[in-house]
């Protein structure tokens with residue numbers, strides 16, 4: 001197959017699976033998971049990359065348990081900071097470009113409009129701090145690199161909010177049809193972001209690879225929504241009669257603080273005329289309707 005040879009870490013993860021699937025349609029792609037090598041093991045990382053000699057490394061492996069990181073700081077740091085440094089050094093050694101996936105949680109959420117790449121980060125959580133440190137490791141140790149900040153991912157690989165909400169909606173309908181008592185789904189209305197389909201990230205990543213883009217890029221769907229708005233959108237698109245109620249984040253208190261509004265603006269891609277990310281509702285409709293049978297179990 002013509003074109004660059006890609007190596008995708010975290011290939012069994014939510015993002016990694018769609019990167020392997022969609023980029024595999026156009027490129028030679030090697031997907032690796034923890035069973036191939038632990039990214040914290042510098043020697044194992046180096047020897048694998050020297051053997052495979054990829055042209056581009058897409059680093060999607062990470063410690064992503066936002067709440068768990070608050071009490072498991074050392075593990076989050078070793079995977080997200082040291083592991084990323086290992087990937088960056090080894091990529092440089094074999095002459096590969098590196099693409100590192102980061103997060104909207106590098107921001108504190110205090111800004112009243114979507115964040116652009118030039119806005120100063122200020123993570124609220126351990127997870128956010130380790131991902132920001134991973135960005136720095138990439139910038140310092142990789143040769144050619146791009147950092148892609150993504151957010152609120154959904155796709156066929158779960159768990160994610162969209163799949164969980166569809167499941168909860170299906171359960172509500174089943175109960176109502178069985179004459180059982182139904183309680184509305186409660187979804188947080190004061191946490192706002194950009195829900196993004198992993199397939200769209202794969203498409204945009206292809207553009208980043210083909211144009212050898214370098215630097216920091218926000219890569220999220222256009223538009224923004226609270227979790228409550230997103231839940232409402234899901235049932236409107238599916239045309240399901242499901243009761244959803246808005247609630248404050250304080251009602252579902254969790255160990256890690258989260259930004260109130262962490263929507264991202266794809267400003268850098270737009271300035272290059274290379275933003276291919278779609279409106280979040282258009283992408284959500286395509287995801288739900290093209291995968292309806294599989295996601296809803298035929299309901």
Ligand SMILES: NC(=O)c1ccc[n+]([C@@H]2O[C@H](COP(=O)([O-])OP(=O)(O)OC[C@H]3O[C@@H](n4cnc5c(N)ncnc54)[C@H](OP(=O)(O)O)[C@@H]3O)[C@@H](O)[C@H]2O)c1
Pocket residue numbers: 009010011012013014015016033034035037038039040059060061062063064079083101102103104131150151152153154
């Ligand atoms: N999910 C979101 O909403 C979201 C939002 C913003 C940013 N992101 C970023 O997007 C990227 C992908 O996230 P995701 O949701 O796809 O995560 P995920 O589903 O948890 O997948 C991450 C993968 O990383 C691998 N991994 C973890 N520790 C490893 C280690 N020590 N060595 C090798 N592999 C290891 C795991 O491999 P095994 O399966 O083999 O154990 C796992 O499949 C991450 O950088 C994350 O920070 C995600």
